Amino acid sequence: MNCKGIDWLGLDEFLLAALKEDVGTGDITTNSCIPAENRAEAYYRIKEDGVLCGLSVAERVFTLVDSTIVVTPMAKDGDRVKKGDIVATVEGPARGILTGERVGLNLMQRMSGVSTMTAKAVSQVAGTNAAIVDTRKSTPGLRVLEKYAVRVGGGKNHRFNLADGVLIKDNHIAAAGGIREAVEAARNAAPHTMKIEVETEDLEEVRQALSAGADIIMLDNMDVSAMRDAVVLINGRALVEASGNMGDRDLSEVAKTGVNFISIGALTHSVKSLDISLKFK
Secondary structure, eight states: OTTTTTOOOHHHHHHHHHHHHTTTTTHHHHHHOOOOOOEEEEEEEEEEEEOOOOOHHHHHHHHHOOTTTTTESSSSSOOOOOTTOOEEEEEEEEHHHHHHHHHHHHHHHHHHHHHHHHHHHHTTTSSSSSSEEEOOOOTTOOOOHHHHHHHTTTTOOOOOTTTTTTTEHHHHHHHSSSHHHHHHHHHHHHHHOOEEEEEEHHHHHHHHHHTTSSEEEESSSSHHHHHHHHHHHTTSEEEOOOEGGGGOOHHHHHHTTTSSSOOOTHHHHHHHOEEEEEEEE
């Protein structure tokens, strides 16, 4: 397997559930039409340009269906692929290949879509100090795969779950009674090694977050001019993250304001899957 950073033991449970959802009590079409002894050879073909991701996940699906199926990769995660490219061959029992085909394809197409979209965003901020990061707006159950795909596309991961870091958002601020109150409470409760991030909507809130000692300040839905003013105000005293509908923004202009990170929920919640097919020879 070449998906570094993926816990395969934990992932298997999800993949088995996905197979159970798709196969149900049995692949009646395949089992009716294809003799059990038939063997087949197939190949994965790319149908549009993009960045490949998740071939090993598709391979894992086949392993769970039938351990005798052999996937031979001809490309690796992170490779830029073009329409018509063959990225792997699949050999083994025809029944097993047909039964595992759709789950593996769905996941590989989704992951490649995330990697492709991330790579495009990364290219837009090339030459700046800004990094492209994801959010928790991921598909339930697919977070580990989608966040892996973001890294394959050249982006970075924000916190994986709610236990990974303190991110004080507008509702936390309202419930806590203010930015200072929320930061002080978090500082007293969180480990000393954990950074505290505060979401702000205007320069006054940026000032409050700075005064409260926030380690990271998120500029939420600010225009480019306001972001530029906020970066000047912060002046290196905290890391700066731009957020809020960034998938629809000119990322180059946002990056030039001097922010350190640009978080894009659309990388995982609005991505278009890359078109890939599995064809029998």
